[in-house]
Amino acid sequence: MTQKNSQPNPKNPNPKKPLNKALQLSGAGLQMGVTIYLGYLLGQWLDVKFETTYLEKTITLLSIFLAIYTLIKQANKVND
Template sequence: MNNKKPQKKPLNKALQLSGAGLQMGLTIYLGFLLGEWLDKKFETSFLTQTITLFAIFLAMYSLIKQANKIND
């Protein structure tokens, strides 16, 4: 029995990775906007950086998971 998965076309993989990159940028941008809004609401100055950094880590984690899924 042959348990090989059908190969995905390279163009399909490229499109999926570019979509993941756009998702990464959007996640970071929305984290930044949320941090700015919370800083204004609570009159602080550290939430923008903290939430943006968290959004970067979240976006990187998501990108790595998607890349691993595409390459399987």
């Protein structure tokens, strides 16, 4: 059996790292969309339940902030 050289190539020290980063963030858009949509549905349900008109917009806005915050945390984690 032959062993592969375990030392990285000086021109490309870690060729899998950019691909790994891309894979880790590939679902971020889907995750953001699901978070925002679920916030919208929750707000809509609460508006009907409590007979109000502002909860849908408020909770949707909060879910947008939550989705952006989560995306930033994921991006910072990947870049470390």
